[in-house]
Amino acid sequence: MSENNIKMNGNGTHKSAGTPKIGFYVCHCGHNIASQVDVEDVQKFAAGLPGVTISRDYKYMCSDPGQELIQKDIKELGLNRIVVASCSPLLHEHTFRKAAEKAGLNPYFFHMVNIRENVSWVHDNRESATKKAKDLTRAAIQRVFFHKPLEKKSVPINPDVLIVGGGIAGITAALTIANAGKHVYLVEREPTIGGHMAMFDKTFPTLDCAACILTPKMSSVKAHPNITLWTYSEVEKVEGFVGNYKVQVKRKPRYVIEELCVGCMECIDACIYKEAKYPDEFNQKLSKRKPIYIPFPQATPQVVLFDPETCIDFKSHRCKKTCIESCDRKAIDLKQVPEYKDINVGTVILSTGFKTYNAELSPQYGYGKYPNVYTSLEIERLVNASGPTSGEIVTRDGIKPKSVGIIHCVGSRDQKAHKWCSKVCCMYSLKLAHLIKEHTDAEVYNFYIDMRTPGKGYEEFYDKLMTEGVHFVRGRVAEVSDWALVPEEENKLTIRVEDTMVGMVRRIPVDMVVLAVGLEPREDAGDMRRLFNISCSNEGWFLERHPKLAPVNTFTDGIFIAGACQGPKDIPDSVAQAGAAAAEVLSLISAGSIELEPNTAFITEDNCSGCKSCIPICPYTAISYNEGTKKAYINEALCKGCGTCVAACPSGSITQNLFDDEEIFSEIDGLLKFAGIELEETEAEHA
Amino acid sequence: MPEKNIKSNYEPKIVAFFCNWCTYTAADLAGVSRLKYAPNVRVIRIMCSGRVDPQFILQAFASGADGVLIGGCHPGDCHYAEGNYKMLRRFRLLKRMLKDLGIADERLRLEWISASEGEKVKLVINEMVEQVKALGPLAIPQHLKNINEELKHFPGEEIREEEMAHA
Numbered sequence: 001m002s003e004n005n006i007k008m009n010g011n012g013t014h015k016s017a018g019t020p021k022i023g024f025y026v027c028h029c030g031h032n033i034a035s036q037v038d039v040e041d042v043q044k045f046a047a048g049l050p051g052v053t054i055s056r057d058y059k060y061m062c063s064d065p066g067q068e069l070i071q072k073d074i075k076e077l078g079l080n081r082i083v084v085a086s087c088s089p090l091l092h093e094h095t096f097r098k099a100a101e102k103a104g105l106n107p108y109f110f111h112m113v114n115i116r117e118n119v120s121w122v123h124d125n126r127e128s129a130t131k132k133a134k135d136l137t138r139a140a141i142q143r144v145f146f147h148k149p150l151e152k153k154s155v156p157i158n159p160d161v162l163i164v165g166g167g168i169a170g171i172t173a174a175l176t177i178a179n180a181g182k183h184v185y186l187v188e189r190e191p192t193i194g195g196h197m198a199m200f201d202k203t204f205p206t207l208d209c210a211a212c213i214l215t216p217k218m219s220s221v222k223a224h225p226n227i228t229l230w231t232y233s234e235v236e237k238v239e240g241f242v243g244n245y246k247v248q249v250k251r252k253p254r255y256v257i258e259e260l261c262v263g264c265m266e267c268i269d270a271c272i273y274k275e276a277k278y279p280d281e282f283n284q285k286l287s288k289r290k291p292i293y294i295p296f297p298q299a300t301p302q303v304v305l306f307d308p309e310t311c312i313d314f315k316s317h318r319c320k321k322t323c324i325e326s327c328d329r330k331a332i333d334l335k336q337v338p339e340y341k342d343i344n345v346g347t348v349i350l351s352t353g354f355k356t357y358n359a360e361l362s363p364q365y366g367y368g369k370y371p372n373v374y375t376s377l378e379i380e381r382l383v384n385a386s387g388p389t390s391g392e393i394v395t396r397d398g399i400k401p402k403s404v405g406i407i408h409c410v411g412s413r414d415q416k417a418h419k420w421c422s423k424v425c426c427m428y429s430l431k432l433a434h435l436i437k438e439h440t441d442a443e444v445y446n447f448y449i450d451m452r453t454p455g456k457g458y459e460e461f462y463d464k465l466m467t468e469g470v471h472f473v474r475g476r477v478a479e480v481s482d483w484a485l486v487p488e489e490e491n492k493l494t495i496r497v498e499d500t501m502v503g504m505v506r507r508i509p510v511d512m513v514v515l516a517v518g519l520e521p522r523e524d525a526g527d528m529r530r531l532f533n534i535s536c537s538n539e540g541w542f543l544e545r546h547p548k549l550a551p552v553n554t555f556t557d558g559i560f561i562a563g564a565c566q567g568p569k570d571i572p573d574s575v576a577q578a579g580a581a582a583a584e585v586l587s588l589i590s591a592g593s594i595e596l597e598p599n600t601a602f603i604t605e606d607n608c609s610g611c612k613s614c615i616p617i618c619p620y621t622a623i624s625y626n627e628g629t630k631k632a633y634i635n636e637a638l639c640k641g642c643g644t645c646v647a648a649c650p651s652g653s654i655t656q657n658l659f660d661d662e663e664i665f666s667e668i669d670g671l672l673k674f675a676g677i678e679l680e681e682t683e684a685e686h687a
Numbered sequence: 688m689p690e691k692n693i694k695s696n697y698e699p700k701i702v703a704f705f706c707n708w709c710t711y712t713a714a715d716l717a718g719v720s721r722l723k724y725a726p727n728v729r730v731i732r733i734m735c736s737g738r739v740d741p742q743f744i745l746q747a748f749a750s751g752a753d754g755v756l757i758g759g760c761h762p763g764d765c766h767y768a769e770g771n772y773k774m775l776r777r778f779r780l781l782k783r784m785l786k787d788l789g790i791a792d793e794r795l796r797l798e799w800i801s802a803s804e805g806e807k808v809k810l811v812i813n814e815m816v817e818q819v820k821a822l823g824p825l826a827i828p829q830h831l832k833n834i835n836e837e838l839k840h841f842p843g844e845e846i847r848e849e850e851m852a853h854a
Contacts, residue, residue: 088715089732090707117718118730122809128698128726135729533766535709535802543802555708555802556766599734619768642767643738647777659733665746671702671729672750673828 020145021053023079024137025070027061027086029116036120038130042085045134049141053077061086062095070096071103080105081144085113085137106149108598108658113140139670146662152595153636157243157558158346159589162187164235164528167195168571169351169563169578171217176582178226182589185343186221187249188231192299193218195353199282199377201384201391203571204431205461211298211386218300231301236340238531241640242558242594243346253336254305260331263302268292270326272319278310280388284378287388292323297386306334347558347585350542351578352528354564357411357418357517365407365515366480370493371396373480373513376406376428383435393439393512401442401511405495406433407477408448412518420539422518423568426452429516430462433470436514445471445508447497455570473508475500480513519568532559541567552581557594560584599641599658605631607653614645614654699753699819701728701812704743706736708766709801710758716805724809725816728756736760736797737770741781744795751828754794754819756811761799771799793818794825 024046028034039057047055054073058066061084073079082105084096089112097107115133123129159182163170166188174184186193197203198218200210221227230249237248271290279285282295291311294304306314313319313334324332359367359375367373372395374382385391394400406429411417426448433444451472453462466472475498484490485507492509499506521540522528529536534554535543542561545553552560562581563574588594610630615623622638623645625631634645634654643656652661705711711732717724733739736759744755757778759771778797785795796815800807 088718090712090715114715114730114732117715119726121718121721122724123726124723125726132726132729139729139731530763535712535764537803555712617773619770640767642735642770643733644735644767644770644773647738647740648773656734656738659738661740661742664731664733664740664743667731668702668743668747668752669750671731672700672747672752 020051020081021077021079022049022051022081022083022141022144023070023073023077024049024052024055024141025061025066025082025084025086026055026057026115026133026137027066027084028057028059029061029086029120030059033086033116033120036123036126036129037115037133038126041130042115042133042137046083046137046141049138051081051145052141053079062092067095067099070099074100074103074105080109081147082110083113083137083140083144084110085115085133085140087116088114088118108150109144109147111140111144111147113137135671139667142666142670143663146660146666148657148660150598150657152598153600154593154595155241155243155637156593157588157591158245158344159183160185160343160345161585161589162235162245162247162343162345162348163351164348165195165351165353165563165565166190166193166221166229166231167351167353167563167574168197168214168217169353169574169581170195170349171214171221172575172578173349173351173562173582173585174221174227175217175224176579177585178224180582180586181226182586183226183228185228185230185247185249185345187233187235188229189234190295191232191254191303191305192295192301193221193229193231194298194300196377197571198296198298199284199384200380201387202431202435204427205455205457207431207434215298215300218298222300229301230341232305233341235531238348238533242556242588242596245345245348245558247343247345247348249341249343251339251341253338254303255308255332255334255336256304256306257331257333257336258301258303260329261303262329262331263294263304265294265304266326267304267323267332268294270322272312272322278307283381283388284375286378286381347560347588348532349560349562349578349581349585350528350532350534350565351561351563351574351581352522352525352565354519354568355522357422357520359410359515359517362410362414362417362515364479365410365477365513366482366493367515370480370482370513372401372493372511373515375410375515375517376425376432377517379432379436379514383432383439391439393436395512399511400440401436402440403443403445403492403508403510404436404440404512404514405445405447405477405480405493405508405510406514406516407480407495408446408516409476410515410517411520413449418518418520418539420518420568421452423452424570425516425518427455427458427461427570429514430465430470432514434465434468437468437470442511443471445473445495445510447473447475447477447495449474449476455572473497473499473501473506478505484509519564521565525565532556534559534561537567541565552577552584557596558588597641597658599643599656600636600639601634601641601643601646601654601656602636603632603634604653604655605629607651608632609651609653611650613648613650617645617648619644697820697824699727699816699824700751701754701756701815701819702747702752703728703730703756703758703812704733704736704739705730705758706760706766706771707732707734709760709764710736710798710808712802713758713800713804713808716803717808718805720805722805722809724812727816727819728812735765735767735770736774737765737767739774739777741777744781748790748794748825748827749831751826753822753825754796754815756815757795757797758800758808758811759797761801764799764801790825791822793822 043057101107276288280289308314381387412422489509560581562578608631765771
């Protein structure tokens with residue numbers, strides 16, 4: 001049947017679009033392709049195929065002269081089909097379509113053959129690689145016979161922007177876009193924005209106070225007329241496509257009316273619990289909070305919230321509710337329910353950040369077993385002036401440590417945990433070493449594998465630490481234990497390590513151990529990825545469209561990523577990436593509209609039997625049934641061009657532009673053999 | 688259909704349908720990572736594995752493919768929400784039919800390969816090529832030719848041709 005299809009429709013195509021005059025171009029890509037594929041052989045092979053008017057090979061087809069070559073041939077030889085065999089269409093399809101368009105040819109008369117990523121880079125037998133390249137070439141040449149001129153669909157871009165995650169990356173992007181006069185919805189899961197940066201005391205390498213540089217930005221976000229800040233909220237649903245996303249945001253109940261609360265915190269004082277008795281998450285559970293609390297003094301927005309897990313009234317309904325009495329603004333509403341907000345945005349930036357490695361998974365370091373083994377994030381809070389000890393570094397017994405060991409690469413560069421380098425740990429360990437030394441004058445040991453300090457002023461910071469009397473021991477720590485071998489080790493934690501500089505095993509007793517935990521993707525990164533229809537790398541970081549050339553883009557148009565959700569990153573890098581994402585968003589908004597691929601499907605009414613098979617298959621409800629005509633219709637605006645309905649239609653009456661049945665059948669045949677398309681016109685011309 | 692003629696230097700031809708968003712991107716990643724795999728697979732890019740019409744698969748076999756590989760996004764990860772599930776349904780049905788036609792199970796394979804799984808592209812292709820190589824050529828075009836030859840000697844042939852002429 002398919003064979004018949006090709007012949008039948010094939011003749012039709014030739015009549016409507018004129019005699020195919022195909023220009024074939026094969027790219028050497030320097031040596032990238034030419035080293036594994038006999039490019040000249042492919043060029044000669046293509047020259048002999050029916051319909052091919054001109055066949056050429058060129059060093060770099062994507063270069064300006066390469067593109068001009070195509071344009072010149074289109075004009076001089078009257079080519080009406082173009083096939084380029086080079087790299088992946090995901091990389092340069094756009095380039096060549098543009099080139100064809102500039103020469104006056106409809107860009108969809110172009111087809112690309114991937115002989116780099118699919119051939120030369122993955123095969124090492126030149127003969128079979130060349131053969132494969134020829135097969136792919138023949139398939140493409142047979143395919144373009146059936147190409148049709150198509151018009152791009154242009155859709156307007158809604159200028160409103162959604163940013164998910166209010167850490168430093170989200171904050172920066174939000175302010176940049178809002179300052180450009182566009183409206184931003186900033187959605188943050190936690191009760192306050194600020195992210196991890198808000199927990200830090202100082203930032204490396206300049207040692208400027210994190211709060212001093214972050215809190216003004218947090219306040220500007222809150223005060224900005226173009227920013228709608230929704231904290232304690234999560235994205236529930238995402239629908240639509242670039243320019244027109246429909247998003248539902250769930251605002252979790254704080255049991256406090258955000259608009260009325262001024263953050264006076266009198267309710268916290270009035271709470272029936274006189275003493276705080278629940279672990280404070282913001283302080284890494286090193287201190288206690290009440291059931292009604294504010295995460296930290298500069299929390300933005302400055303609004304208290306209830307923890308229903310611990311509040312007596314939620315548990316037993318038998319609280320005196322002194323908090324409600326104390327609030328003269330009547331801001332407390334214990335009957336609050338989740339609120340769902342539906343918004344329309346054109347673009348989205350995901351800046352959902354990271355989480356730190358769970359040090360209990362590396363039991364040799366004793367975290368969770370010995371109370372004086374801390375994670376670096378706990379030390380950040382201890383050293384912070386607004387932290388649980390007001391900046392005093394003391395062990396859990398309340399003693400100032402005389403010696404501290406900082407163990408690098410906990411959960412990073414470890415075959416048993418994560419293979420990657422978390423990039424920031426060396427630098428923050430140096431910073432913590434400096435701060436611990438400054439606060440306690442203790443002996444500080446850094447146990448490292450390699451010291452990695454690339455960055456402006458970073459190596460200099462390391463040099464500075466060396467002059468401050470901090471000890472550096474090169475070697476991965478084998479074990480932390482409280483087992484004393486000699487009197488000096490009594491009541492201490494002993495770090496056993498091979499010092500690879502001196503080539504011996506050392507035992508170093510310390511009062512406090514700091515684990516420089518690595519960065520890892522959030523547990524729910526997978527859910528987020530599905531929600532926004534983007535990809536993750538194997539490790540779970542959000543996948544960028546191109547690691548070098550499109551680092552903030554994703555494979556889904558209109559969705560961008562910034563900050564450590566894409567991979568371990570320090571603050572300067574996160575801020576820079578946020579700026580890049582904001583620029584991408586603004587360039588889309590500024591263009592006003594975006595052209596979409598015309599690969600949508602349509603129904604040939606005469607052939608439709610009205611069986612309705614296609615209707616439940618469409619995930620976008622783009623197909624409807626007309627009771628009057630007894631035919632199905634596809635709403636082009638809703639169709640996203642997956643082609644699932646096309647494959648399901650029993651009467652073959654649905655066509656997908658660019659992925660037509662006849663196009664694919666001819667490609668299949670072309671891959672496998674010479675299909676022998678009847679082509680009198682071309683044969684006559686050759687004769 | 689009998690499967691025979693296993694030659695030692697026999698190189699199977701496999702047609703693959705890779706979805707644009709996951710498996711095709713993974714194949715690109717395999718390329719960028721310079722992973723080496725068997726050169727027997729010829730990839731056709733489609734937007735979604737849901738576009739794979741069972742007829743494409745049958746056509747590939749009929750045109751001389753020794754195997755067909757379909758690559759889509761993992762369940763739940765489809766760029767178009769659920770095209771891969773639709774593919775899975777058809778795949779299951781088609782598998783039964785192919786079995787009845789005598790086409791071995793290993794000749795048609797469906798794999799979920801996400802954009803980051805370049806390594807999996809390599810493993811799947813190498814494994815499938817080995818399996819199909821062991822099975823030997825399917826050579827349906829030759830079989831079809833043989834059948835046509837046989838039909839020529841079939842007594843009712845003249846009548847059939849007459850019928851065809853009238854149709």
